[in-house]
Amino acid sequence: MPGIEHAQMDLIVALFQGSAAAGFNHDLMDPDHKTPNQRALACAIALSWARQSNGQPPPMTKATAVAQTNSLFADMASFGHQTVGLPHGCEEGAPDPHSELWLGAMATILRESLLQNIPDLSNSAIGYFADHVAMIRPFWTELGERIPCARAKPVPGQPLLPNWTVDSIAFANILGKPTAGLPHAVSRALPILLACNSGFPGTFDAIATASNSTTLKLAVPIRLWTNGDGSFTAAFAAEQFASVQLFEPCAWLSVDPSGTIRQAAKDLSDFTPPNGNPVIVGDSTPVADPVPIHGPGTVPTPAGLPALAAQVRSLLLPHKQAALKEEAAEDIENGKLAAALPLVQSFGIGDNQPQAVTWKSIIATLQGALG
Numbered sequence: 310m311p312g313i314e315h316a317q318m319d320l321i322v323a324l325f326q327g328s329a330a331a332g333f334n335h336d337l338m339d340p341d342h343k344t345p346n347q348r349a350l351a352c353a354i355a356l357s358w359a360r361q362s363n364g365q366p367p368p369m370t371k372a373t374a375v376a377q378t379n380s381l382f383a384d385m386a387s388f389g390h391q392t393v394g395l396p397h398g399c400e401e402g403a404p405d406p407h408s409e410l411w412l413g414a415m416a417t418i419l420r421e422s423l424l425q426n427i428p429d430l431s432n433s434a435i436g437y438f439a440d441h442v443a444m445i446r447p448f449w450t451e452l453g454e455r456i457p458c459a460r461a462k463p464v465p466g467q468p469l470l471p472n473w474t475v476d477s478i479a480f481a482n483i484l485g486k487p488t489a490g491l492p493h494a495v496s497r498a499l500p501i502l503l504a505c506n507s508g509f510p511g512t513f514d515a516i517a518t519a520s521n522s523t524t525l526k527l528a529v530p531i532r533l534w535t536n537g538d539g540s541f542t543a544a545f546a547a548e549q550f551a552s553v554q555l556f557e558p559c560a561w562l563s564v565d566p567s568g569t570i571r572q573a574a575k576d577l578s579d580f581t582p583p584n585g586n587p588v589i590v591g592d593s594t595p596v597a598d599p600v601p602i603h604g605p606g607t608v609p610t611p612a613g614l615p616a617l618a619a620q621v622r623s624l625l626l627p628h629k630q631a632a633l634k635e636e637a638a639e640d641i642e643n644g645k646l647a648a649a650l651p652l653v654q655s656f657g658i659g660d661n662q663p664q665a666v667t668w669k670s671i672i673a674t675l676q677g678a679l680g
Contacts, residue, residue, distance in 0.1 A: 450568025527591030
């Protein structure tokens with residue numbers, strides 16, 4: 310429904326501030342006939358209004374609000390992250406300004422599920438953010454997120470250059486990363502997300518922990534080729550890209566070691582895949598036989614460390630080694646390669662496992678960096 314998301318976001322902010330007035334249009338919280346972000350916003354408004362309305366119009370019961378929000382999560386589980394199926398399409402990885410709309414909606418759903426003590430719903434909301442963190446992590450740069458996406462609205466006469474200011478700040482806050490070097494924008498949604506953790510301490514820790522073991526499903530998986538200097542090229546998988554309805558896509562992009570976009574395009578017609586086998590992100594299966602992020606004997610630069618840590622997190626280990634894997638990944642992100650090496654070596658992945666290629670590549674990279 311054209312333009313309704315702006316009124317929805319205004320109402321989200323008013324509900325968060327406790328200043329929403331009765332008598333608004335019921336359609337703002339009706340999920341039918343809406344794009345994915347509009348539907349998420351409608352569910353968030355319904356949950357918050359059901360708690361705050363005290364019988365004022367328009368009517369909304371907690372049971373109805375919970376049911377339609379559960380339906381949203383069920384559709385994303387079926388079709389993919391930020392995707393609700395035809396005819397409403399896919400908005401995975403949406404950049405600004407739609408990242409603000411998604412954050413406002415999903416942070417409100419998380420906060421309301423915690424305030425109203427709805428465990429099943431809060432678990433689903435934490436799962437959403439865990440998937441979002443898992444989606445962003447492989448495409449993280451010192452300038453923030455850079456990912457093939459939907460909703461990359463082009464500016465006429467200018468190169469396609471999407472930005473993820475809001476999502477990047479949210480990602481950094483959830484994982485406790487510094488935000489000083491990230492591009493900043495005024496976000497009305499970020500205070501709602503921060504209130505989830507301040508009001509319910511440990512929420513961000515729960516999201517971060519869940520993100521390390523979640524099975525990310527994207528309607529259109531992404532191929533990722535990463536270089537030793539931290540630069541990378543990423544592109545949507547061609548078969549799914551041709552069959553899934555994506556609003557205003559950025560089908561592929563290439564970034565330099567700092568995260569500055571070198572090239573980006575709305576389709577795959579002029580895309581030439583780099584040499585080597587890419588890592589596949591978002592196909593609900595473990596990464597198998599990827600090209601090493603850093604060749605043996607090369608030294609990862611600071612910009613490349615998050616990608617190397619993402620490779621560590623992609624390894625499938627027994628539950629008892631989950632904390633060990635995360636410790637190794639965090640050591641790599643913080644440049645503590647000497648501490649990370651023996652941890653990674655202790656994983657004990659068998660030579661017959663497909664992920665052994667990834668594991669041995671990471672060890673070789675760490676050994677090469679340490680001389």
